[in-house]
Amino acid sequence: MLELRKDLFADERDDNLNVVGKGIQRQDMPGHVTGLTRYFDDHAFDGMLHLKVVRSPHASARIRSIDVSAAARAPGVKRVLRAADVPVNKNTLLSLINFGKDDEPSLAVDKVHYKGEPVVAIIAETEAQALAARKLVRIDYEPMPAVFDVEEALKPGAPVVNETYPANYFEYHERFDHQKLRFGDVERALAGADMVLEHRYQMSPIEHAPTETNGSIAAPEQNGRFVVHSCAQGLFFALGTAAKIVAVESNRLHFIGGTVGGGFGGKVDSLTEPLAVLGAMVTGRPVRFVLDREEEMLYGSPRGAERIYIKDGLMRDGRIVARQIRSYFDAGAYTRLSSYAAIKCTAHLPGPYWIPNVSSDVHVAYTNRCPSTAMRGFGITAVDFALEVQMDRLAEAAAMDPMEFRLLNAYRDGDMKPHRRKASNTALIECVQVAAEKANWPISEQGKRQSSLAGGGAGERSQIPATVLDARGQIGRPDTRNAGPTQTLPAGTSRIAPSKQPVMEGARDGRAAPTQVPRYEAPPATVAPPTYAAQPAYPPPPPPYQAPPPYQPVAGQQPPPYQPPPAPPSPAPAPATQTQHGAVRFSSVFGRRR
């Protein structure tokens, strides 16, 4: 039951509030209990068609040919969609905020990168007819090597999962293959510690399993617009994504939603909206695209798996003097939101504890698994599990009570965090005290007297130490994978000037240079793979939809193509053409690095 501890931090709180702390009826509750709340599927349309997708049975395969002729002739089938029918068949969710490269097709083009990847979409009069026609699609696959382990994926020579990121890692700031955090001199502190403990932690993917499966209904509206009833958690995100993929102005899409039958992060990927809208456009009729339960559980994107290595330097008196973290986030085959998860993870480290020397490398690795996405604290939940288990192990090693051990190492107001911000509104000590009290866990009198408001920022606790930097993990520079220190930032340095030098130097590990990967273009009709069997003549699509002008890649969606670095310039090259990196919008922690 909810309990407000108004005795804690009483002077920091304004109790003259109208809503907080009071029981207020939710405005959507009457609809929920009367069955009147309308979810996306609770809408009836005359002549509604049903869309189902054919999914890849392979984790990694080349598509030799696709034959949809039998499916297109099957009873009730109105239209079969393939990759070439999708106007902009390459997207990444965060491209809407200019973060990352487009890497994921709506329908696979010539390769599939995970088991369950959509290849062909079938639109039919009834769901049963669409399912029957799905069995008639003939796709000839040539299975290719796959990689399922994050660390295996990052080794030289590993199968390339996603051609947009050919070294199997997300590229941060066009500079590093991971998110970095550096504070103090971890190596020296580890060498001087009484004990060093290193452990590996892992978490599996987790399916959100909402009671309402992912889905949407798109229907033609007046004036060439389309109404879309959607389960999306981010309705305008889904609108922007659908508008981009079907290449229409966003004001031609009218999204209705907000009633999500359980989301938990699993309904931010716009898994169904773009194809439903495209289906409504090409048929001129309402189109419903809903995942069935099996698809939801197997191919609805899960919380990403993570592997985390923590190495801590511990003194006999229980102080943690160094924490070094190496973490791998399993993005699956495509980026979706994993690039953001690693930023959140880095911003969360080293946990709610003051540690004078911290370094972390958080990698986003591509594997031939189902792409992962947001889920309740993604990027943080797994690392918190790892950190807190590690804290218990450290407490045991220091022969201390785990509660007392946390009180000793907790952040207090005024402490300097490794992100070079002062900790404020800290409350771990009070949380531990209340938890111990509730659990009848004995803690010392001294522990009971501790406060987050006292002792923080004393001496070195408020200082930014001299910090050792390295060039580890520079993109295109495999020789920097395990590079040593390159320079030391003087104590007190809170900011470093952004480098004007492009750091990508092309292929040195035998793979295609990241910068040479072409942007997606529709394959020319003359090129052989994938060869489609001749299509039977479709009934002419109804007229209301006016074809939009052909999609033009929007300038600024991508960083400009790589230019060979000039000879070390004395005046910095003009950064004007550099695209402002979207990472700044996520995290003020990283906001000034570029």
Next chain:
Amino acid sequence: MAKIPVQFRLNGTDRAAFVNAPETLLNTLRRSLGDFAPKYGCGQGACGVCTVLIDGEPHLSCLTLSIACEGRQVETASGMADGPDLHPLQAQFMEHFAAQCGFCTPGMLTSARALLDKNPNPTRDEVIEAISGNICRCTGYEPIVTAILAAAGSPGLRRA
């Protein structure tokens, strides 16, 4: 495929529909009769969001054929309120915050109603047993159980 006429009482009103032989009651209710309170969650009888009452007994409408409902009494969450007056279960669900996303709520209410119609004073264990076929993925079982127990004490529960 020839359609088959089927008639039953839905929430106290005579309704009729033409259905295909293998059509489920859930589909007929949602697509032919416009009652969207029962939901589709799994189509396999695992989640309980499609629960309806047939002659007072809870049934999974995604596994029930429409043609098997000929002449029977079908009740859904849409028919629980008496005009603007909420059923005590509905009122207590509101009072105890027993819904988050709301998707499982119509099925929960229906299972709870079947229990209270037979057993006006259930124990906590009997309530838990009664809703054991209804999954709430927002994991709000505690307030749901509390709301059902609170409704059991309500006057006017056994309305005709």
